[in-house]
Amino acid sequence: MLFVEQLVNGICIGAVYALFAVGFGIVFSTMQILNLAQGVYATYGALLTYFAITKAGLPYWPACVLGVLGAGLVAVFVDQVAFQPLRRRGVQLLGAVIASIALWIGLREVMSIATDDTPVGFPPGSAPRGLLEVGGVSVLHTQLVALVCSAVVITAVYVLLHRTNVGSAIRAVGHDKRSAEIAGISPRAMIVGAAMLSGMVTGLAGILLANGQSFGAHLGDALLLQGFAAVVIGGFHDVRGSALGGLLIGVVQTLSAAYISTTYQDAITFGLVLVVLLWRPTGLLSSANLARA
């Protein structure tokens, strides 16, 4: 039973990593940017939700909506302030990474000041807190919420990107911006849309991670490595791959901590990343890039 419970724990935290990885992957596949400020979106999602509950007196779910939207707007801000000027100048990956580091530090400091660098938590009675016993396995309500929200949102993102015209346009811009422009798609609009979507998804990951925790301005930093590893494992251009990568990391990390060693859990997890990179460099589910003449 403990093994089953640990598996459930791994899947539930993996669902949060999956959500984060999807947000991370949207930015990379659309803009070819390794955005190290991605973790800040998770932090903003959680902290804006916290402020909406404690300062504006909103109930939990409307506060979450506000937090998610706020995280999306932060992502648009980062894109327009840091990445758009670099795109205009044709600056490649390294410049964007450096710019994202600067925004990461600056935005995190804003939240440090806003919280006075003290830990916060969703007030008792606001966020879902409770326990469900199913066949001897105890599952927290926060874990169930994380699992359900992640599943719904990731499915919705997949449908958006692969079954709608807007999603096709976003993917087209990510594949070949110039050709998309010739076809009448506005690359800038699609990139802003992708940034917003990425921020919202990542903001939701931050809220789900913050449930039941004491957290602060550094919340999102903890997700960055796991999210990046999930995208590498799953593949940069496939939402399903990022989600699968996140789930896999959550399960491997949890089971290795529980049954092998806490000390080496990160080494084991990132060793897995290395193995996947050596075996399938494009990721588990990434399709081959098609180059058209």
Place this chain on the structure above:
Amino acid sequence: MRTTTTHLRASGARRHRLVVAALLAGTLGLTAGCAKESGSASGASGGAGAPKIGVIVAETGPLAGSGRSFYYGAQIAAKQINEQDLVPGQKVELVSKEGSEDPAKTAGVAAQLAADKSVVAMACCILSPVAGAVIPVAKAQKLPVLLWGATQLGLAEPPYVLRTTTMPQPANEVVARDVAKATGVKSVAYSVMTDNAGIVSQGEAFKKGLDEAGVQDLGQVGTLAKQTDFTSAAASLMQKKPDAIVVTATSSEAVGMIAALHDKGYAGQIITGETVLGDGVFKSQPDALDKVPFPVYYLADEANERGKKFAADYQAAHGSNPDDFAAQGFNAIYTIAQGLKAAGANPTRESLTTALNGLTSLDDTIYGNVTFSGGQMDASSSVKIVSYTKPDGAVATWSAP
């Protein structure tokens, strides 16, 4: 036409740059306007020739909550030292630098303080790795440094590195023994943050106390400093079915672990260390932290006269009672002042170092009588077992349920 189009594009690009610049300037202005100044002299200002004490503070960063407590305590100490003329004929002056409990940054500001020859002593360091970064600077510059918070065993290196940290290890032994006796627990499991040597040694102290109380050790589950999810560790601990669980970790991680145990429905006795003290900690998880015992060396309501005066001034300045971290900040500066008093007029780094190393005990500290040995202060006779109480998180003497 082309020229017009090009001109329009250029205008659009310029407008976009202006908007971006305005947004950036607004963000930077907001950050700068709200950011705390570092390097400014604060606390009591003693005027020209006043002996300067460098304090490396952490008002920003992950430890800002406790960092501020240390600094506020130090400031109150300097104020009282000057008001009461505790160093006859001299007024002490604090020179603060922001280190954010980052080893590289703290080493840098330590070097700045050491380069200022009017600084005769330094006080710093909550984290042991940060203390480790400062120690070489202090020794190279022959500048006595008092470590006020770092808890790893063996950090004191007389004559230049002394420690007034009220060590959690003796306190953890006391709380473990006394809580076991009061509650009658027969078995215990441990949650220990394994990648922090200071925390590991604190966990070992809990084990020693509970072993002495005859409590059966059911084993340990490790956690990590950067961990954010504790449900798996909580499940592993609860599976051992212990009467008590001891949680040893740094602040947010200890609270996360305790909250996970609470949410998973653990009904046994939880014991933890002093790391759960600090601004905002109780409010972040009030249900989980309510009535969980932990040790402190200083409790305002049970303090001696000097301790009560400290509490009164702290309350007046900050609107709340000082916690154990503030007490350590106070006591570090108070100890340096006693060294300055012994060093006589016109103290130098050398004379102050000699005087500080000559201290074997102090009678009238906020902890009562304390002793010094090998550069380390011992205040273990003043350990108290406390807990947070609802609804406002006041820290009060703990009593068994």
